[in-house]
Amino acid sequence: MxxxxxxxxxxxxxxxxxxxxxxxxxxxxxxxxxxxxxxxxxxxxxxxxxxxxxxxxxxxxxxxxxxxxxxxxxxxxxxxxxxxxxxxxxxxxxAGRLEEWLYVLTHDTKGKGSHWEVLGGLGEEHQLLPSMPGAKKAAFGVVVLDGKLLVMAGYMADVGATCVSADVYQYDSRLNRWSILAKMNVARYDFACAEVSNMVYAVGGYGADGESLTSAEVYDPEKNEWTLIGSLRRPRWGCFACGFEGKLYIMGGRSSFTIGNSRFVDVYNPENHTWCEMKNGCVMVTAHAVLGKKLFCMEWKNQRKLAIFNPIDNSWKMIAVPLTGSSRTVFRFGVLNGKLLLFSLKEEPGYHTLLYDPDAAPGLEWKTSAIKPYGLCLCSVTIKA
Structure with a gap:
């Protein structure tokens, strides 16, 4: 050949x-x-x-x-x-040649800012992505669509939340380059976003005037176009989103209609363009990831247990994290080859990444992994191509 x-x-x-x-x-x-x-x-x-x-x-x-x-x-x-x-x-x-890679946005502890790096399996050399175009931003949304990385909205990190963006950038891993997509209808930050049925949804957050938002919109990659959809029943910010069985789930964060953090789960059905809600969500979520057909969360008040959501029956179960010592250690999640990686946000000598294998035999689900980003993990996405 x-x-x-x-x-x-x-x-x-x-x-x-x-x-x-x-x-x-x-x-x-x-x-x-x-x-x-x-x-x-x-x-x-x-x-x-x-x-x-x-x-x-x-x-x-x-x-x-x-x-x-x-x-x-x-x-x-x-x-x-x-x-x-x-x-x-x-x-x-x-041909069985799809490769899975973990894209991690890391914070350089030496004061050199943040950058995207790519992690594969053991023995794979780390790769760095070209710098994102545009001004440095914070509180933006990250989604994977058709094997590409989308970075959406947020506010200008050097200026603060007084300058909110509606810009959307796309990184194509096949060409190793960034491009600019259509702007969102609403400039926002600290919002929820997710891909569902090859469409990207952005929901809630804060707007350009600092107001909490109920608005939601969807991106169609075929048209390179954002369209406003039905709004939430109440403003919501600091939340996160995930997709299951063609539906969009919004969890966590806060709402101006609730005292403290919200346990409500807003669910959007794209087929009939309607929202409904449940009342058994997670609150104060510091990390979340979808693995298989389940959602894995870690709450701020309980860093020693994983909360696992099953959308089939809307049930939750708890799994203990095999760690001792300070319960103040905060984690970020990564998903690679069907396993959940737990990256610590606190640098400690001899620290190893924790790995959870949901398919392992009982008692053997937890291991340590040598896979580790160069800096502290701020967020991560998994891309297959």
Whole structure:
């Protein structure tokens, strides 16, 4: 099987030959109609990889390790277009070549600010993402959509909450670059966001004037467009969102209609565009992650237990975290290869990342892991591509 990178020069030469042949035929045959020229065009089809049928060539490209995607995207427009397509993802999935990576926003303890880094399995070298475009922001939302990382809204960190943004940036891991998407309808920060059925939802938070919001909106990647949807029954901020079985769940945070932190769970059904609510949610959540078909949370008052939500029967169960010592240690979660990683926000000598395996035999669910970001984990997302 030929290497696609060695085929770069051959591809360029093939493109040039095809182009020259087409020009020659059109210039030397003025009597040929537009229709007949169109009929002849298949004879001058430029292959994705010279010497191979396109279906075989696509399989060759799909088998290339993910770390080489940016190089592939720089070869030519056809390769770049293909590796960005859903067909590319489908072929890799069918071939069992999808790779899972953990993208972690870390805070540099040496005062160099924050940056995104990429963690794979054991032995994988850490990778750093290019800097996010635009001004440095805080209290923004992060979502994964179609294998891409979206960073949304927030306020200007250097100015404070007096300058709130509606900007949306997208990082494409296949091309290793950022781009700008359509702005949100409402500038907001400290809001809930999640992907549901290939659409992105942003709900609540604080607005540009510091007011608590009930508004909600949805992003359609096919149209690159945000649309306002039905609002929450009450303002809500500091909350988080997740998607289960085609529905959007909003939990945690506070509401101006409740005393203290809210246990209400707002649930949005995109099919009939309606909100409903439950009354058994988590409060003061410091970390959350969806693993499989369940939600894992850790509450501020109880850093020694995991609260696990099952959306099938809306039930919760508690799992003890095998730690002793100070209960003030705060964690952030990461999900990699079907396991939950617990990153401590307190640096301690000899600390190891905790790992929870929900599929392990009873008594063997907890282990330690050598997977660890360079700095303190602020948030993380998992991307498969």
């Amino acid at each position: 030929p290497s696609p990178f060695r085929a770069n020069k051959r591809f360029a030469e093939s493109e040039m030959r095809c182009s020259t042949a087409k020009q020659k035929n059109v210039q030397t045959s003025p009597s040929i109609s537009t229709k007949s020229t169109s009929q002849m065009s298949p004879d001058y089809h430029c292959p994705i990889l010279p010497g191979l049928p396109d279906d075989v060539a696509k399989l060759c490209l799909a088998l290339v390790p993910r770390r080489n995607f940016p190089i592939m995207g720089s070869v030519c427009k056809r390769w770049r277009s293909f590796i960005q397509s859903k067909e590319f993802t489908t072929i890799r999935k069918e």
